[in-house]
Amino acid sequence: MSIDKLDLQSPDLVNANFQKLAELFPNCATESTDGKAIDFDLLKQELNHAVVDGNKERYRLEWPGKKEAIVTANLPTNKTLRPVREDSVDFDNTENLYIEGDNLEVLKLLQESYLGKVKMIYIDPPYNTGKDFVYKDNFARDAQEELKESGQKDEYNQRLVANPETSGRYHSDWLSMMYPRLKLARNLLKDDGVIFISIDDNEVHNLRKLCDEVFGESNFISSFIWQRAFSPKNDARFVSNSHDFILMYSKSISDFKIGRLPRTEEANARYSNPDNDPRGDWMSSDISVKTYNRENDYPITTPSGRVVEPPAARCWSLSKNAFFERLQDNRIWFGPNGDNTPRIKRFLSELRNEGMVPTSILLHKEVGHSQEGAQEVVKLLEGKGGFDGPKPIRLLCHLITLANLENDSIVLDFFSGSGSTAQAVMQMNGIDSGIRKYIMVQLPESTEENSESYKAGYKNICEIGKERIRRAAKKIKDETNADIDYSFRVYRLDESNMQDVYYNPQDYKQGSLDLFADNVKPDRTPDDLLAQVMLDWGLPLSYKIERGKIAGKDVFKVAQDSLLACFDKGLDEAFAKEIAKEKPLRVVFRDNGFVNDTAKENVKQLLKQLSPETEMKVI
Template identity: 70%
Template sequence: MEIEKLEMQSSDLVNENFEKLAALFPNCVTESAEGKAIDFDLLKQELSHAVVEGNKERYRLEWPGKREAIVTANLPTTKTLRPVREDSVDFDNTENLYIEGDNLEVLKLLQESYLGKIKMIYIDPPYNTGKDFVYKDNFSKDAQEELIESGQKDECNQRLVANPETAGRYHSDWLSMMYPRLKLARNLLSKDGVIFISIDDSELHNVRRLCDDIFGERNFLAQVIWERSFAPINLKKHFSENHDFVLAYSKSIEDAESKGLPRSEDAMGRYKNPDNDPRGPWQSDNLSVGPAIPEKIYEITTPGGRKVMPPDGRCWLLTKKRYAEFVADNRIWFGEEGNNVPRIKRFLSEVKNTVTPFTIWKYSEVGHTQEAAQSLKKLFDGKDYFDYPKSVGLIERIVRLYTDKDSTVLDFFSGSATTSEAVMKLNAEEKDGKRNYIQVQLPELTDIKSVAYKDGYKNICEIGKERIRRAANKIKEETKADIDYGFRVYRLDSSNMQDVYYKPQDYDQSNLDLFADNVKSDRSADDLLAQVMLDWGLPLSLKIEKVDVSGKKVFKVAENSLYACFDKGIDEEFAKSIAKDEPLRIVFRDSGFKNDTAKTNVKQLLKQLSPETEMKVI
């Protein structure tokens, strides 16, 4: 009896999209030399009330390389994520993730496990200033190999080139880098999810059009201006820029919901109770509005006998009848002497506890770059490792606005890991916050002349992980909050499986016995578990337990969501022992069974004793 094998690679998005289109428009399915295909001319007709000609001009964002960027987003990856327990904190229990590797590959690997599960994404991508932007995507080399081979760095890690403004594809290359990442990121957002993107003037116009293309123009939320500095740079010839932008888009404008911001002490202080109203503090508001409506224009007599009409071009907020009801309910204020122009009372107990934020965020509210740099420097005992880290206050405000207490926050350009600290601070402030984060960062090597390199931090990820450890200790010490301070580290690597697993047609039948065990010899059971979880669409943040069952090591993921055993000698007795727990899923090595008979019997036993269990092999 054949047992289904896990694919152990990311989804083929092209095939998935094809199946979706074929289900919706079966008449558009045709055949080509490569097999089944979509008749796009017919599909255009199905999606339009009028024929859209192929060469007809229409409004859309185009650049040299866009088609290749679309293909890049859809290509599957055979890479995997390997756990790094020695760099992690409380690995088995934490729900936070720190992933080292090219974010394009990582986003592809997360598609199944986190599809529609991310509440908020914040990214601070390279600004494409012509100073430090690596744009070439390569699926077979690590970051340093890519930089050296392409001539962008030498063997001593010295950068040779950037993405200079004189490059003919200056903007195109940046767009081609961003497009597949944003396209994949959108898939991960929940229905009510949002994405925030920090950017400056260099690519603001392009990234906004790019987001209109990917998220839809109607899902645009805001273009926030962040006052990132307060001191002018007098060396600038024309203007000293002191702001960056933060673009906000939703997955669905109808479903996105802002939590608002807490009312400030100043705002709360404006609510008084001069007349000792039993409903509590209130503040007065203008009773007149514009433009004028005839039926709401009438004379009001104050308690002191003064006759009052609304200002020219305006009318009263209330009809005459409604006004009388408000007076009877003591909701109109005429001043302490009872002779002022009437105003309506707004009670603190009847308004929302939050306020809608403006689109200009001052450094006095969310911090500035210099403050962020000093804070990070203090965290590292006075050592200066990052020049322009983002303010924790800035990201904390973003997280506060659009997440719930148990939301997942993703940052796939994590840099110095500011987002992690912001999430932990907010969780600690609330005492019972359970937000978790996913940080993704390319392990770009630090400059050999830098303080960070001399202090032992050979790449940016090493700094980011240490920042999280130190920030966690600081927050725990200051707040005593019982929250999740740990994080699991995963590192992008080649697949755990031998190449023959993917291309058996390349080998003669006589050679196949050499590959009976298709797992690479240097891979551990922990490595295999991570790849199985990704392939089966299980979040990497699920609780993992290691237990002994009949002398064999078994991983229990989220109690009985998945049982994984990669030991040798799997037989009928072991199957009976494990079936008692009725796990939802179970996976073994294909070569792990005692013999072929045991393999068949184990399948049959599990089907009888635990019929709801889905069994697969690798």
């Protein structure tokens, strides 16, 4: 008797990458003493027009530890996310997520459920200033060795280590931290999705090269300069550093369309109507372009009789016919005296609905400054706690506009800090009654014992973030009375719900297997099991969850008929007949949840007969 088991671990990206290469280059797929392999010498030749004799110099970003970073990104994990209902708000009905834990492991767990589903990612990672911490992802050491080495040994198994400028791998350690996270994040983006990354001068040069490699140089959109300082520092040694950068990359530049900004009174004031055109105020723009086209290289005679040619190495943007059509429609401007080089008139009345093209300079008067961001947190927490360096809500709302989100898009922030991104998403929803969803991920880093946040009772950053989101939701609801999702589900990263024997039964002798009468760890709840099953089956954690009873057994219904789960014991044929009436797409039970082995096989056969579209698995 054989029933498929859920493997309850994230995808093995090494095997997936092997299959992709094997499909593209079947002649490079071979075998070695360790099994299937890629002939990399032959692959190099396939990607080169010249004969490859050996290693050649190439243009790329390299650093000590890069190969280990690639391995780190590809290693599967069997960790899980456990629901924390007591910290959540309306857990069963909300579609927003707050996840506590190491973002590398969390990103791996989200690979199937959110593959290609996230429209916008914003992150504000450690800037590597020499005074902050970075994640130490050493795949070659076990957790205890790593904790001893880092000196970070606490209840959360934090893997944050100081990275001073004197470190021999100052830039390398930071790059090794960022690379696997960006690589996994890219998988989650939709084809028309974008990522924004805040950074300062310390690593912007390396981050740009890193993103060129991960996202593709052709998918670079902009390097925004944000005027973060409210006022300059007169005590700066050389220059008052008043800006940060925000890099913007698309998943696929051909699929992405940037959002336009609302027009401002200042922008509208630049338009006027010097010739009393009945269509109203206008502004003129150049009609010459750099891309040369012989057909668009022709002389134009101005009303004063002067003959005008296109500037050197340029041509007109309009063909002769298009030019004369616009001339007849009074859309060509030759200046007040009719003697200037022709320009085309752009009418304000025709541009109002198009919005404004964004610029790469973000002024604090338009999008806020760092002091504003800090004050927003302090005000929400009523002066009892704060956060170092939160981004202002106006800035994040600006980025959300540029990302051109659909009404139901998902926004991900896996360095979520105090939760500014979550507040910005709710605020945008409050304006237009949208149903945009957020996923916040944050390591529960301990707050400093002498900090105001610690004194106010916030023992880690996640406690600040969750409380900030709760209070921001109340504030937005009071101000807008919008009917939107103000709630969120909390999940916490933990070791698998399953005993080690579940993954490696070959490591145990037959006699010792009796010690594991149950695959599931004794402290795990049905809620815990459901979350791990949803992740393994590729179902979004935001799906609506309903609880009920069928034939006297507790069941979970996920997104109506997407999944039906029952982790009770004593399941039999009568239960299977009731389940079949629901016609679920998927069902999952505990392996030892049946009355006996015969009942397990009978349940399987009954479901095949009564609900043939239902897929059954056990854990």
